[in-house]
Amino acid sequence: MARRKLGVVKAIGAAHIMADKAKIAVLISGRGSNMAALLYASKLPDCPYEITLVASNNPHAKGLELAKAEGVETFAHDHKGMNREEHDMIMHDAVIKSGADYIILAGYMRILSDAFVQKWVDKMLNIHPSLLPKYKGLHTHKRAIEAGDDYAGCSVHLVTTELDDGEVLGQTKVKILPDDDADSLAERIIYAEHQLYPATIAAYVTRHQNPDWILDQVRKRALALEETLERPSFGTPAWRVGNEKSGKYFAYFSHRHFGENGISVFVKTSGSDEQEALLDADPELYFLPKFYGKSGWIAVRLDHDSTDWDHIEAMLAKSWRIVAPKRLTKLIDIANEF
Ligand code: GAR
DSSP states (O other): OOOOOOEEEEEESEEEEEOOOEEEEEEESSOOHHHHHHHHHHTSTTOSEEEEEEEESOTTOHHHHHHHHTTOOEEEOOOTTSOHHHHHHHHHHHHHHHTOSEEEESSOOOOOOHHHHHHTTTTEEEEESSOTTSSOSSOHHHHHHHTTOSEEEEEEEEOOSSTTOSOEEEEEEEEOOTTOOHHHHHHHHHHHHHHHHHHHHHHHHTGGGOHHHHHHHHHHHHHTSTTEEEOOBTTBOEEEESOTTTOEEEEEEEESOTTOOSEEEEEEOSSHHHHHHHHHHOTTTEEOOTTTGGGTEEEEEOOSTTOOHHHHHHHHHHHHHHHSOHHHHHHHHHHHHO
């Protein structure tokens, strides 16, 4: 399992681990003021991302000059006369070459081919000048004013194959003033964009270290298993299988709980042989929980930036299976035969 190297950056009572900075490529078509906001935010101490490339479909995009002057690598390839997928592939190759993990669309006024979008699922973000799901597409400011809305605003969202339709990660409302026209409103919304985009990207690229996000990932997988419920144990979220009375725990979430550092989930193994095999296989990923190790539990670390969630899901399912009542596992065995 390939994981990015962990760097210990500080220890305040407990070990904190932080990954290298996320690498982002910013795609623009014109002025590039959002790109500039991202660039200057990236110069602040503790910014968790760095820009590896500013690329454009328009060789004359103003933003390219600024990026170049600031010492950021740039790339431009005109889309004119090219088929969409071909052009997208050229941009994709440039982004990959720069070493970026994320694509950040910042006024990149091109509809993207499905093939390109599919290469960057959950890794491509866009900023749009409306309060999505309202006013997808163009002329957003004018449409908000004409509709008589009190507020317009901007949204940062994940990019999917549907236009301006992916999960919204952050939004800022901007009041529409009585004498606003599309230009005056756009001028104010851009201030909001410049604040929203760097902050949302920072939160998104560090979500793997956010205890609430990690807990949500464990929770949704644990509760997807049959007949499970969440019941806190010693003040931390934990999940049981079986009925209210005789149910048994199959997972405990530990955020510096049970005398442990860091964030992990405890799951049941088949016994000491399996525990040892896991510890041998990946001592960075697994450890024996102090209070639970002897009874067959293993802790799986969740606070690095490339947790393999399919693997965690499989470990939860296995743990569930070990403690679930026979009447439940029997049904699954029968289903598996078909
Ligand atoms: C921004 O307002 C951005 O939200 C919008 O283009 C402008 C680019 O300005 N994007 C879209 O409309 C995408 N659907 P900038 O080049 O100064 O960042």
